[in-house]
Amino acid sequence: MEKKSKLNAWLWKWHFIAGLISLPFVFILSLTGIIYLFKADYETPRQKHIKEVTIAGTPISLQEQWDIANKNAVKKPNSMVLKTSPNQATEFVSGRFGGKSSIFINPYTSKVSGEIIGKNTTMYSVRKLHGELLMGGFGTKIIELVASWMIVLILTGLYIWWPKRGWKIKGYFIPRTGINKRTLYRDIHAISGFWISILLLMILAGGFPWTDVFGENFKTIQKVTNTGYPATWQGHQIKSNVSGTALTLDQMVMKAEALQLPGKVTVSFPKGPKGVFSVSNFNPSDLASQQKIHFDQYSGKPILKHTWKDVGILMRGRMWFMAFHQGEFGGWNWWLILLTAILFTIMSISALASYVLRKRKKSWGVPKVPTSFKVGYGVVILISILSLIFPLFGGSILIILAIEYFRKYKFSKIS
Numbered sequence: 001m002e003k004k005s006k007l008n009a010w011l012w013k014w015h016f017i018a019g020l021i022s023l024p025f026v027f028i029l030s031l032t033g034i035i036y037l038f039k040a041d042y043e044t045p046r047q048k049h050i051k052e053v054t055i056a057g058t059p060i061s062l063q064e065q066w067d068i069a070n071k072n073a074v075k076k077p078n079s080m081v082l083k084t085s086p087n088q089a090t091e092f093v094s095g096r097f098g099g100k101s102s103i104f105i106n107p108y109t110s111k112v113s114g115e116i117i118g119k120n121t122t123m124y125s126v127r128k129l130h131g132e133l134l135m136g137g138f139g140t141k142i143i144e145l146v147a148s149w150m151i152v153l154i155l156t157g158l159y160i161w162w163p164k165r166g167w168k169i170k171g172y173f174i175p176r177t178g179i180n181k182r183t184l185y186r187d188i189h190a191i192s193g194f195w196i197s198i199l200l201l202m203i204l205a206g207g208f209p210w211t212d213v214f215g216e217n218f219k220t221i222q223k224v225t226n227t228g229y230p231a232t233w234q235g236h237q238i239k240s241n242v243s244g245t246a247l248t249l250d251q252m253v254m255k256a257e258a259l260q261l262p263g264k265v266t267v268s269f270p271k272g273p274k275g276v277f278s279v280s281n282f283n284p285s286d287l288a289s290q291q292k293i294h295f296d297q298y299s300g301k302p303i304l305k306h307t308w309k310d311v312g313i314l315m316r317g318r319m320w321f322m323a324f325h326q327g328e329f330g331g332w333n334w335w336l337i338l339l340t341a342i343l344f345t346i347m348s349i350s351a352l353a354s355y356v357l358r359k360r361k362k363s364w365g366v367p368k369v370p371t372s373f374k375v376g377y378g379v380v381i382l383i384s385i386l387s388l389i390f391p392l393f394g395g396s397i398l399i400i401l402a403i404e405y406f407r408k409y410k411f412s413k414i415s
Contacts, residue, residue, distance in 0.1 A: 006373040008160060013367045015156040018149045020355070020364075023348060025133075025146040030345040032130035037327055037338055039123045050104050050114030053089050059107030062249040065090050072112050073103040080249070082256060082265040089113045093266070098124075131210055141392060144211035147204055148393035152386065154197050161190045185354035192347040199340045206325025209318050213391050218318070227312030233292055238303055239274045240296045246270070247300050252277050255300055262289050270297045284328035287319055 062080070069077050069092035077092035081102075089104035101117040118124050125134070133139035170176050173194075175187035208214045222228035232238060249267075256267050256279040263283025270276055280292040292306045308316070327334035359365040387394025 005164075006370050007376070007379070008164075009367065010369045010373055010375070011156040012160050013369050015153060015160060016367050018153055018156075019351060022146050022149055022153065023352060025143065026150070026348050027345070028133070029130060029143070029146075030341050030348065032126050034338065034341045034345075035126050036123060036130060037334065037341070039126075043121070043123060047114075047116060050116060051089055051091075052087055053106045053108060053113060055087055056108045059086075060110050062090065062253055064110070065105040065107060066092065066249050068105050068110060068112065069103050072115075074101060074115065074117065077103065077269070078271075079266050079268040080253075082253065082267065131207075137212060140210075140212050144208070144213060144390075145392040145396060147207060147211070148214075148386070148390035149396070150204060151201065151390070152393070154193070154200055155382075157190070157193050158197055161194050182354055182357040185350040185357065188350040189347050189354060192343045192350070196340050196343050196347070199336065200344065202321065203325050203337065203340065206321035206323075209322055214389070217391070218314070222312060222314045222318075225312070225314065227314035229312070229315055230306060230310050232294075232304055233306055233310075235268075235276050235278050235292075235294045235304075238276050238294050240270065240276050240298055240303075242273055243298050246273075246297045247277070251300060252295065252297075255279075255295065259291075259293070261291060262286065276303060284323040284326075285330050287316070287323065 066077070066080070069080075073092065073094055075094040077094045079093045081091040081093065083090060089106050091102050091104055094101050094103070098118065101115065101119075103115045104113045105111075106113045128134050131140060131143060133142060135142070173191060175191055176183055209218060219228070252267055256265060259265075259279060261279070261281035261283075263281045263285070265279065265281045268278040268280070275297060277295040277297050278292060279295065281290055283289050288308045290308050293302050294304045295302055311319075323329060324333060325337070327337040355365065383397060387397055
């Protein structure tokens with residue numbers, strides 16, 4: 001790839017400005033992301049007294065436990081999680097996503113061992129800080145805008161980093177240590193950015209489905225193209241044949257256990273007399289193993305079975321990148337995300353250090369662009385594509401163009 005010096009200067013200017021504006025948010029995203037990776041390590045010992053019980057005697061039936069949960073939960077449970085060992089309390093779940101809460105029943109004492117309300121946990125606050133700056137929908141849009149510009153930062157950074165005259169090990173793959181501090185910090189920033197650029201793009205791809213504008217547009221495309229979950233995945237349209245007495249929860253759980261599904265297995269309760277029991281498993285380390293089976297609540301016969309093959313390609317890709325983003329594919333994935341987040345933090349700090357050493361007093365130090373430079377069609381097309389994919393980025397570009405236009409118009413009027 002042959003570099004053009006004027007284009008390089010123009011890209012460097014906008015890489016610099018976008019980086020300077022995004023830097024505080026980048027620090028927040030990096031640090032909160034690192035903290036959230038340790039969610040299980042943080043919560044497991046603190047919730048052990050709720051989730052684990054002492055085995056003593058014969059446990060009461062699941063049906064009885066369900067009744068206890070209904071009487072004591074903040075909100076009536078809509079599902080339960082299958083236990084994997086006898087010393088676990090039975091978990092009944094209410095709500096979904098951010099509004100999710102769990103009540104745990106000790107099957108040996110018939111008492112509530114505790115309740116975990118998602119919104120009241122420390123890690124929920126960390127996640128909200130990571131995803132919306134604790135500012136609700138407005139904060140989510142800020143994060144989405146910053147994430148959009150981060151893609152631009154990565155692409156422009158790669159162009160700026162690309163050697164103009166041949167390849168050298170030092171300065172392009174290994175930082176130079178014998179020149180000055182500014183050169184060292186600049187090399188650390190550029191080289192670490194190069195090594196993690198692909199990983200950063202993958203991590204960003206896993207974060208965008210949670211955003212407001214891009215996320216909603218993505219869901220709309222899934223719906224229009226029929227590439228999301230099948231319409232019957234949740235089972236709202238599926239009805240049981242009302243006949244005789246409904247299965248007890250114990251009978252339904254026996255059927256769910258017989259399926260031997262891997263991962264976390266959940267039994268969702270019928271909604272009304274015509275509703276169905278639904279059995280599903282959450283197994284991010286092997287997405288292809290996930291299933292959802294709907295059962296008639298009276299006969300106990302399976303009505304409809306969905307496997308991963310029934311899920312549309314866009315939803316499959318979305319779930320894969322979201323799982324990768326959270327390091328859920330196993331130890332290798334967790335360590336890779338942690339290492340990337342650490343290098344991302346180092347890259348950001350080194351950029352700031354390089355800027356401080358470069359900056360002159362009473363000046364922002366914004367790189368200058370030759371007055372004769374005009375953006376080529378290739379750059380315009382690329383910006384247009386990114387603007388269509390990331391509308392908030394496109395909106396910010398329009399604001400920047402308007403500011404530039406009025407600034408030049410005002411300057412020409414004065415001169």
